[in-house]
Amino acid sequence: MSKSDETPSTGRRGLLKDLLGLSAAATLLPLAGAAQAGIGDQPPRRPGIEGKRYGMLVDLRKCIGCQACTVSCSVENLPPIGQFRTTVLQYEVTETPDAPSALINLPRLCNHCDEPPCVPVCPVQATFQRTDGIVLVDNERCVGCGYCVQACPYDARFINHETQTADKCTFCEHRLEAGLLPACVESCVGGARVIGDLNDPQSEISRRMDAHKDEIRVLKPGMNTDPHVYYIGLPEAFVNEVDGQAGIRLIAKH
Amino acid sequence: MQIVELLTPDYEAAWLPWAVQYFFFIGIAATTALTAAALAFGKPGSLSARLLPAAVVVLLVTAIAAPVSLLADLHQPGRFWHFYAHFTPWSWMSIGAYLLPLFVMLALGFCLLWWLRRERLLRLTGLAMALLAVSILVYTGAEVMVVRARPLWNTLLLPWNFAVTGWLAALGAMLLVGRWLPGGLGAMPMELLRRLGISALVLVVLGVLVWVATGSLGLDPSFPAALRLFEDFPVWRLSLLGAVLSGVLMLVMLARPAARLGGAGYSLLVALVMLGSAWVFRWVVFMSVQGVPKYGAGLYLYSMPLGGDGLLGILGMFGLCLALLVAVVFVLERFPSFNPARAGH
Numbered sequence: 001m002s003k004s005d006e007t008p009s010t011g012r013r014g015l016l017k018d019l020l021g022l023s024a025a026a027t028l029l030p031l032a033g034a035a036q037a038g039i040g041d042q043p044p045r046r047p048g049i050e051g052k053r054y055g056m057l058v059d060l061r062k063c064i065g066c067q068a069c070t071v072s073c074s075v076e077n078l079p080p081i082g083q084f085r086t087t088v089l090q091y092e093v094t095e096t097p098d099a100p101s102a103l104i105n106l107p108r109l110c111n112h113c114d115e116p117p118c119v120p121v122c123p124v125q126a127t128f129q130r131t132d133g134i135v136l137v138d139n140e141r142c143v144g145c146g147y148c149v150q151a152c153p154y155d156a157r158f159i160n161h162e163t164q165t166a167d168k169c170t171f172c173e174h175r176l177e178a179g180l181l182p183a184c185v186e187s188c189v190g191g192a193r194v195i196g197d198l199n200d201p202q203s204e205i206s207r208r209m210d211a212h213k214d215e216i217r218v219l220k221p222g223m224n225t226d227p228h229v230y231y232i233g234l235p236e237a238f239v240n241e242v243d244g245q246a247g248i249r250l251i252a253k254h
Numbered sequence: 255m256q257i258v259e260l261l262t263p264d265y266e267a268a269w270l271p272w273a274v275q276y277f278f279f280i281g282i283a284a285t286t287a288l289t290a291a292a293l294a295f296g297k298p299g300s301l302s303a304r305l306l307p308a309a310v311v312v313l314l315v316t317a318i319a320a321p322v323s324l325l326a327d328l329h330q331p332g333r334f335w336h337f338y339a340h341f342t343p344w345s346w347m348s349i350g351a352y353l354l355p356l357f358v359m360l361a362l363g364f365c366l367l368w369w370l371r372r373e374r375l376l377r378l379t380g381l382a383m384a385l386l387a388v389s390i391l392v393y394t395g396a397e398v399m400v401v402r403a404r405p406l407w408n409t410l411l412l413p414w415n416f417a418v419t420g421w422l423a424a425l426g427a428m429l430l431v432g433r434w435l436p437g438g439l440g441a442m443p444m445e446l447l448r449r450l451g452i453s454a455l456v457l458v459v460l461g462v463l464v465w466v467a468t469g470s471l472g473l474d475p476s477f478p479a480a481l482r483l484f485e486d487f488p489v490w491r492l493s494l495l496g497a498v499l500s501g502v503l504m505l506v507m508l509a510r511p512a513a514r515l516g517g518a519g520y521s522l523l524v525a526l527v528m529l530g531s532a533w534v535f536r537w538v539v540f541m542s543v544q545g546v547p548k549y550g551a552g553l554y555l556y557s558m559p560l561g562g563d564g565l566l567g568i569l570g571m572f573g574l575c576l577a578l579l580v581a582v583v584f585v586l587e588r589f590p591s592f593n594p595a596r597a598g599h
């Protein structure tokens with residue numbers, strides 16, 4: 001993808017400028033500039049699987065809400081009980097008062113964004129993105145400050161209660177590297193999840209995305225994160241924020 | 255179209271009440287530093303010089319309490335040295351990790367120089383400390399402001415509000431500790447304190463007016479986001495009401511003649527209201543806003559744990575402040591300055 005060979009950001013030079021700006025700061029005005037310049041820029045990516053850019057396509061028409069992905073992810077990646085790297089959100093939608101209700105199943109996971117806001121905020125570079133687009137956390141380095149959890153607009157991250165560090169979906173990169181599919185894709189009963197290389201126009205995901213060009217949506221496009229998890233059949237009302245009635249919540253206990 | 259959530263996860267707050275404590279103490283420390291740096295230029299016996307001891311004590315206590323709370327907000331506090339092993343100039347938090355120790359060292363140095371009555375050096379250190387204090391206000395504000403995922407934080411008014419409510423709390427803290435210092439409340443320049451308090455309050459109101467104005471013109475998305483909360487949720491309406499009421503209350507209290515502030519009970523009340531509003535403001539900004547879903551409907555309920563990550567942590571920090579205060583007051587009573595013969599008043 002276009003961003004994979006991005007040149008290193010102007011971070012260091014930017015900082016110097018900003019610090020000079022700070023010392024002259026009698027007002028908060030220079031702040032707006034600083035926040036948009038060097039500070040907050042994406043750092044260079046680290047090496048990943050050569051030449052690829054992974055993405056996932058989720059066809060909501062095929063999702064039956066069975067949570068097989070939720071379970072297989074938990075078995076594969078062993079997050080603490082009550083915490084999830086992926087899960088299927090379920091909603092009841094009623095178009096008009098007398099129409100029958102429909103069930104919407106919305107699988108959620110890290111979007112492995114091309115402009116991931118979770119990466120530049122990390123104060124110790126424990127969160128990083130690879131050239132193949134996969135966003136990872138080095139949990140040996142992570143200080144558990146929770147900044148990336150705040151910065152992700154998708155609630156894709158959490159502080160793992162056991163490791164006390166940031167945790168999230170990895171696209172099962174350990175399985176991809178071994179030539180396997182991620183656990184959620186492997187176990188998907190309806191075949192709703194497709195993962196693949198978006199750099200390869202012949203990959204299944206590229207062909208399917210081509211065939212459904214006009215129906216593809218991402219979550220919160222207004223955040224300018226360029227998410228790389230794409231949905232087919234996502235109703236307009238679910239793109240940004242769900243304006244509805246809150247229901248049962250799976251509560252994680254310490 | 256009607257949407258009902260059937261099954262959604264509960265997303266926990268990633269920043270704990272420790273964050274509230276950190277932003278409370280660092281806000282007080284930075285604004286007290288700015289105030290103290292200015293006061294240090296007052297002639298011996300002037301109003302400024304009479305407010306300086308209280309400012310120094312507040313500075314000393316909060317400059318120690320702030321980094322302690324910050325450390326505790328990390329889920330892996332033992333790894334704090336990673337901040338220094340991996341400098342990350344594109345992250346405000348990393349920049350802050352370098353600014354904070356510098357500021358704390360200068361603040362402690364300033365307090366020591368005041369105690370040693372080294373006036374020239376005190377003023378110079380004060381200037382350097384003031385510069386660092388500004389950078390602290392900028393970094394703490396910007397760190398939260400840049401989080402686009404939370405529209406309520408993503409506004410320039412947030413750093414402003416942190417700073418001016420921090421100053422309000424700082425003045426309240428001086429009013430609070432003044433009573434325990436040599437000379438007691440009688441030695442405090444109440445008229446000066448009252449005028450500074452009103453200035454801080456005016457700056458708070460100014461921020462709110464600018465927010466409402468820019469928000470109504472469609473320039474600040476945090477404004478409609480807040481309006482929606484006020485419309486939809488009684489708790490948010492309640493906190494709005496509380497904010498307005500405490501603002502009016504402070505204005506009424508500070509508008510009364512300064513002599514009133516000399517009363518022990520009354521000044522205690524004023525001080526606690528000033529400190530309390532700044533603390534509650536931070537609680538709402540951090541804990542309540544983290545309860546606003548980024549995607550889902552309704553609100554997430556934050557139930558405060560009773561242990562170190564919750565109530566006990568909060569009380570513990572106030573306990574630490576109290577202990578520091580007792581120690582400082584004890585030292586100042588015995589040794590008002592290092593060289594009593596040269597001490598001013």
Ligand code: SF4
Pocket residue numbers: 109110111112113116117118119135151152153154155156157168225
């Ligand atoms: S979905 Fe969230 S965690 Fe994943 S890359 Fe995007 S911003 Fe980061």
Ligand code: SF4
Pocket residue numbers: 121122123124125126127137141142143144145146147148149165166
């Ligand atoms: S929680 Fe860990 S990964 Fe996230 S920003 Fe903090 S140090 Fe980085």
